[in-house]
Amino acid sequence: MGRASHGLKATTSSILLLIGTSLASAGETVDYSADGADYQGYYAPASGEAKGLVLVIHDWDGLTDYEERRADMLAEMGYDAFALDLYGAGNRPETTDAKKAETAKLYDDREAMRARILAGLETARERSSSDQAVVMGYCFGGAAVLELARSGAAEDVAGYATFHGGLATPEGQSYPADTAPILIAHGGADTSIPISDAADLARTLEEAGITYGLHVYSGAPHAFTVFGSDRYQERADENSWSVFQAFLSDNLGASEG
Template identity: 70%
Template sequence: MRRIAMPPLRGLLLGSLLLSGFTGTALADAPDGHSIDYQVGDEAFTGYLASAPDEARGTVLIIHDWDGLTDYERQRADMLAARGYDAFAIDLYGKGNRPVETDARKAETARLYDDRERMRRLTLAGLEEARQQGVAQPTVVMGYCFGGAVVLELARSGQAEDVHGYATFHGGLGTPEGQSYSADTPPILVAHGGADTSITMSDVATLAEELEAAGVTYEIEVYSGAPHAFTVIGGDRYQARADEKSWAAFHSLLDEAL
């Protein structure tokens, strides 16, 4: 993948504004995203849609971390809309379900890790809802931490139509028993922190071997000294260098895929 210069960042949170150097005038021009309630069967969910101000170059589907769809995913959606993409952050937990305690977050992720069919179904339902909202096609799917694992689950399934690329940021990389990647899987970008103790470099190497054996187009970027969750602006493990480099790599994928 070719590299592009890191653009100024825009977002909802003060940390992003400080990182980008944007003024109050720039903030006034920021995309106007909004929440979207939708149903999957008899269950209610709430996503977030940020639309490109002009004709969109394509769509980015965002899959949240283990704490559910929060201001962080909304911020990233607005940043993508500012760059000319429609962005839809989906909800895998259910309307109003945004766990705060660690045990509650573990329980929510375990519920989906233990029921991969439900994980895929809810992800595809979120993609369908985005398209019902009139977003541009084609699509790239991206996710953070737990969401990154969901991204790879969707990539292995081959069930998502008109998806032209996948990206996982400090996400889970393991392949469940009985699953595998196919040669026609769209390109995959893996952004990983070299100091991540949750997902190890051994996990990275194993994934690379699987993708290489399957003939999948992929790129793995490892950022020295970056811990798990290095992209979470305002978090105690945030690393600006790794965030900026991974964001630039992601936009390079978007340029090529969309």
């Protein structure tokens, strides 16, 4: 057990060291449509037979190089990965006000949010040989992941993962009893999403009998996984990615080696 844990940690560190250096782009831009609108995602296929499919949902910036990097990392690990687009082709807000406006549109129209996620999942499955998927997201994307989980609308989803995402459950919503396992990675020093929201979500999932894992990283601020930002915390990023690797292995039925 000790050697396996050490090996997983070394693998995680090795992968993360490639970020910003030698990790080559493994994927391609994918144009697709949903409800008559154009979207542009990013698909990174595994080399060889995939262990499963991972859907990546972006933060409030929209789909950027960050999510593409994460998709490439997943492809390196042996998973097909698709980073979807919730805003629309060419819509990548740059100012804080513009980002708030784009997320507000989807928070106010959660049916549209769910429909766009499902369109991204369908697009990913058209390219992947694997039907079983894990859906993961960052910040706003983490809130979107939980929105999909509560809807129960996605088939063949083996797990959900949210990294420093919004965790509050909207009034009138709940998690179906057959919801797939949920991984929650949260920063203990996150001032945007209070730790009380994490505790409330854990209580909600516990009462619903849903399998979950809540991991809180001391001193980690909001957006602690974002490479190159002043909020990036290497320890929390590496540890949460290691936990996520194990989560993928457990729920997609593949060994990380």
